[in-house]
Amino acid sequence: MKSMLQRTINNIDRVVFGSKENYSFEHRFLNVASFLAASMALLGSASNLIAGLSSKLTIYTFAASLVFISTYLLFISKKWYLFSKSLFFSAIFLLLDILWYENGGVSGAILIVYLSFLVLSLLVWSGKQLIIIILLFSGNFLGLMYIEYNVPDLVIMYPSIEVRFYDIILTTFLFIITTSVIVLKTKNYYEKEKQRAILSDQLKTSFLANISHEIRTPMNSIIGFSQLLDDATDNERTEYIDNINKQGDILLKLINDIIDVAQIESDDIELEYSIIDINKLIIDLKKSFEQRIDQIGKEGLKILIDIPDSSEIIIETDVKRLSQILYNLISNAIKYTDEGAIKLGYKKDIDNIEIYVRDTGIGIPEKLQADIFHKFRKLNHNTDQKLYRGTGLGLFISNQLVKKLKGSIRVESKPNVGSTFYIKLPLNY
Numbered sequence: 001m002k003s004m005l006q007r008t009i010n011n012i013d014r015v016v017f018g019s020k021e022n023y024s025f026e027h028r029f030l031n032v033a034s035f036l037a038a039s040m041a042l043l044g045s046a047s048n049l050i051a052g053l054s055s056k057l058t059i060y061t062f063a064a065s066l067v068f069i070s071t072y073l074l075f076i077s078k079k080w081y082l083f084s085k086s087l088f089f090s091a092i093f094l095l096l097d098i099l100w101y102e103n104g105g106v107s108g109a110i111l112i113v114y115l116s117f118l119v120l121s122l123l124v125w126s127g128k129q130l131i132i133i134i135l136l137f138s139g140n141f142l143g144l145m146y147i148e149y150n151v152p153d154l155v156i157m158y159p160s161i162e163v164r165f166y167d168i169i170l171t172t173f174l175f176i177i178t179t180s181v182i183v184l185k186t187k188n189y190y191e192k193e194k195q196r197a198i199l200s201d202q203l204k205t206s207f208l209a210n211i212s213h214e215i216r217t218p219m220n221s222i223i224g225f226s227q228l229l230d231d232a233t234d235n236e237r238t239e240y241i242d243n244i245n246k247q248g249d250i251l252l253k254l255i256n257d258i259i260d261v262a263q264i265e266s267d268d269i270e271l272e273y274s275i276i277d278i279n280k281l282i283i284d285l286k287k288s289f290e291q292r293i294d295q296i297g298k299e300g301l302k303i304l305i306d307i308p309d310s311s312e313i314i315i316e317t318d319v320k321r322l323s324q325i326l327y328n329l330i331s332n333a334i335k336y337t338d339e340g341a342i343k344l345g346y347k348k349d350i351d352n353i354e355i356y357v358r359d360t361g362i363g364i365p366e367k368l369q370a371d372i373f374h375k376f377r378k379l380n381h382n383t384d385q386k387l388y389r390g391t392g393l394g395l396f397i398s399n400q401l402v403k404k405l406k407g408s409i410r411v412e413s414k415p416n417v418g419s420t421f422y423i424k425l426p427l428n429y
Contacts, residue, residue: 016035017031017032017035018031018076023078025189026124027075027078027081029123029124029182029185029186030075030084030085030088030124031072031075031076032181032182032185033088033120033124033182034068034071034072034075034088035072036178036181036182037064037068037088037092038065038068038069038072040174040178041061041062041064041065041068041095042061042062042065043174044061044065044171044174045058045059045061045062045065047167047170048061051163051166051167052159052163056102057099057102057103057156060095060098060099060102061095061099064091064095067087067091068088068091070087071084071087071088071091074087075088085124089121089133092117092120093136093140096110096113096114096117096140097140097144099113100144100148100155101154101155101156102156103156103167104155104156104157104158104164104167105144105148105152105155105157106145106148107157107158107164108158108164108167108168109167109168109170109171109172112168112171112172112175113171113175114137114141115175116175116178116179117137118137119179119182119183120182121133121134121137123182123186214254215251215254217247217250218247218248218250218251218254219247219251221243221244221247222244222247222248222251225240225241225243225244225247226240226244228240229241246295257393257394257397258393260393260397260401261375261393261396261397264397264400264401269400269401269404271318271321271404271405272318272320273316273317273318274316274317274318274319275314275315275316276314276315276316276317276319276322277312277313277314278313278314278315278346278353278355279307279309279311279312279313280312281319281322281323281326282305282307282344282345282346282355283305283307285323285326285327285330285344286303286305286344289303289330289334289342290303292334293334296334298334298338298339300338300339300340301334301337301338301339301340301341301342302340302341302342303330303341303342303344304341304342304343304344305343305344305345306343306344306345306346307345307346308345308346308347308348309348313346313348313353314427315353315425315427315428316427316428317405317425318405321401321404321405322405322425324397324398324401325398325401325402325423326344326355326357326423328394328395328397328398329357329398329421329423330342330344330357331394332394332395333357333358333359333361333419336359336361336362336419337359337360337361337362337418338361339360340359340360340361340418341359341360342357342358342359342360343356343357343358343359344356344357344358345358348427351426351427352424352425352426352427353424353425353427354422354423354424354425355422355423355425356420356421356422356423357420357421358418358419358420358421359418359419359420360417360418361418361419362415362416363413363414363415363416363417363418363419364411364413364415364419365415366413369411369413372395372411373395373396373398373399373409374396375393375396402423402425405425406425406426407423407424407425407426408423408424409421409422409423409424410422410424
């Protein structure tokens with residue numbers, strides 16, 4: 001029941017304020033602020049009408065709600081962001097000035113609203129823009145105080161003490177609610193960012209230690225076997241050269257992974273689309289990995305394929321990147337599976353193809369499945385404490401490449417049963 005309620009709240013939050021993945025913190029914050037400002041203005045106009053305040057005041061607050069609804073829709077649509085941001089704050093400035101004279105001046109509830117506006121400004125603006133906002137805020141506030149002091153008749157006072165009390169109570173209540181939401185949202189965001197930064201730092205430290213080991217291991221083998229070549233017999237020389245080639249391939253794969261991560265993070269991945277036969281690609285991968293299984297001595301492990309259609313199945317994609325993705329998934333399946341089978345297959349509909357790689361390996365606990373596509377994450381959870389080589393980059397790279405190919409990747413797994421990775425891609429890009 002609790003998880004269902006939490007999912008409902010999260011879904012409402014995502015629909016009303018936008019997905020966290022699609023907006024920066026500042027942008028999403030303004031989504032929330034403009035929505036709350038529109039809600040407060042609507043409530044304010046309704047309360048003014050109920051309290052019997054001036055009709056002009058009710059019209060002003062209602063007009064302000066329409067402006068804030070407009071800025072909210074612009075923020076959500078991501079159109080004219082800077083214009084929307086400037087319009088939002090200009091509307092607040094203008095509304096505060098009108099409310100000052102229409103709603104009791106310094107003796108009314110406007111000071112509370114000013115404080116709320118200052119909190120909002122401090123959280124959204126930065127640098128020179130923040131200094132300008134604070135100066136405008138301070139100058140505007142002092143100017144209003146000066147005019148009220150010298151021309152007090154400009155200010156429309158409350159019709160009674162009861163109405164003033166009611167207005168201040170309602171405004172204070174709204175201020176407490178909205179400011180609490182803003183501050184708690186901000187605090188929660190920065191706490192998560194802090195934890196993410198700490199975890200990222202730990203992962204990077206672990207990665208650097210791991211990568212140095214991963215580089216040294218093949219390098220030491222290459223250097224060691226190279227030094228033995230001069231005095232080796234013909235049979236030994238063949239064996240040494242074979243080992244040098246294997247370790248060279250491992251080292252090259254590691255370097256390519258590091259380069260791919262750098263290109264992904266700089267958004268410098270270039271795709272070359274072409275027509276390929278998916279059946280041929282799967283059969284070629286099966287042959288390649290059968291040889292690899294023989295070389296590493298996993299005789300109890302079989303590579304199976306599931307091709308539902310014997311005719312050509314043509315898709316349009318980047319064959320190099322798709323092969324790289326499948327290579328990473330099958331390599332992981334071999335790494336974490338000692339016996340049984342690895343099956344490679346697909347299912348197809350009118351617009352998409354879903355390729356899967358299924359193994360009978362150690363599996364992945366449910367609590368770890370969301371993390372395995374992140375950088376530097378390695379799977380070492382099995383009970384026999386066997387250590388698996390790797391940098392934790394393969395699934396991260398695969399996930400990012402699938403997204404580049406306009407597809408998606410997911411996993412289904414149970415510990416000690418096995419894992420199935422699914423890649424869904426459009427038939428035509």
